[in-house]
Amino acid sequence: MSRTVRLVILTLAVLLLGSVGTGAVLYAAHRSGLRDQQQADGPAVHAGTVSLRPTTGRRLVVRNLAWGPHRDEIATVPADDPQGPRTASGVKCLRFHAAAGTGICLQAVHGALQDTYRAVVLDAHLRELRRFPAAGIPTRARVSPSGHLVAWTVFVSGDSYAGTDFSTRTAVVDTRTWAIDDNLENFRVIEDGRPYRAADINVWGVTFADDDRFYATLATGGRTHLVRGDLAARTLTTLHDNVECPSLSPDGTRVAYKKRVAGASSDAPWRLYVLDLRTMKESPTAERRSVDDQALWADASTLVYALPGDYGSDLWTVRADGRGTARPLMTSAVAPAYLG
Incomplete structure (x- = not known):
């Protein structure tokens, strides 16, 4: 050549x-x-100060999913203007909840070989009070009405509740003493008045009644149960079958939850239901799509929950009494909490 x-x-x-x-x-x-x-x-998002003790009326706090420099940050809007401009805090969380000036933020820590996770307890100014290692991928988080207790659930294997090949770990921390119950599976289980033991128990989705009592999901033997938890006695008592990710109403009389329904797709098996704890009568909401979320009570009659959206998730709302229709609340957002 x-x-x-x-x-x-x-x-x-x-x-x-x-x-x-x-x-x-x-x-x-x-x-x-x-x-x-x-x-x-999309929604307007700007940096600013976010407080978990708002002084300017009721507010809604979410993990912001809108594209831009503030994606994944905790952001707030007026509760009566959920589609309005968002104030972003600079604090990033995968899961978040807050009550009475206390926040729980589940975060990823990106490493060279793999990610790890942590649970960070925040004060009213979103400053870190204490952090705890989390055993897996964050999925649920709740704060008690008083702000004294925080709980979180992670996947330690698997990444979805839809199948059966998963394992969870749920922890509860007392923010007054920093004592931690790092695995609620160690609590005694009582079924039909008798002790129950099994190697396949999973517990997830805590919702607090007060500083001692809570509700959660317990799975064993291929079934799920609503359980009432007692922190002092360290017990979990089964109450109702086919309940996942419960959420207690503000007056403590009802639980909203996702229920597996016959004939639904295996990858979208749930519908949103409400259980009356006094009568144990359950009723479906008007939301007919599959809800893979722990719903939140916006007030005594309204539920808020996430569904897949263009940028990850959108928030929707529906009445708890089964009437009406599901309505969009907020685009590009997940993990809501009402303050004030």
Whole structure:
């Protein structure tokens, strides 16, 4: 091969590589422009001060999922204007909940080889009070009405409740003493008035009644149960079958939860139900889609929950009494908490 031919080939190769590089840059710029446009079309989000003890009326706090520099940060809006501009805190959480000036923030810690996770207890100014290692991928978090107790659930194997190949770990911390029950599976289980033991017990989805009593899901033998927990006695007492991710009403008389229904798809098996704890009568809500979330009571008659959305999740609302229709509440948001 002559020197001239080699030079021609080299020149063509350089031109080809340059064209490829230019194309890649233009494509990246195009994608960035699309993302900017998506942000422009979404909710307005700006940095600011977020307090868990608001003084300007009732507020809604969420994990913001809108594209942009504040994605995954805890953000707040007025409760009566959920689609309004959001104030972002700078604190990032995978799961979050707050009550009475206490917050629980489940975070990922990105490592060179793998991610680890932690549970961070926050004060009313979102400053860290204490952190605890979390054994797996965060999935649920709750604070007691007084702010004295926090709970979280993680997956220690598997990543979905839809199948059967998963294991959870649920912990409860007393923020007054920093005592921790790091695995509620160690509590004594009482079923039909008798002690129950099994190697396959999983517990998840705590919802607090007060500083001693709570409700949660217990799974064993291929079934799920609503259990009432007693922190002082360290017991879990079964109450009702086919209950997952319970959420106690503000007056303590009802539990909202997701229930597996016959005939539903195996990857979308749940419907949102409400159980009257006095009569043990359950009734479906008007939400007919599969809800894979721990619903939140916005007030005594309204439930808030997440469904898949364009940017991860959107928040929806439905009446707890089964009437009406499901309605969108807030786009690009998850993990809500009402303050005030």
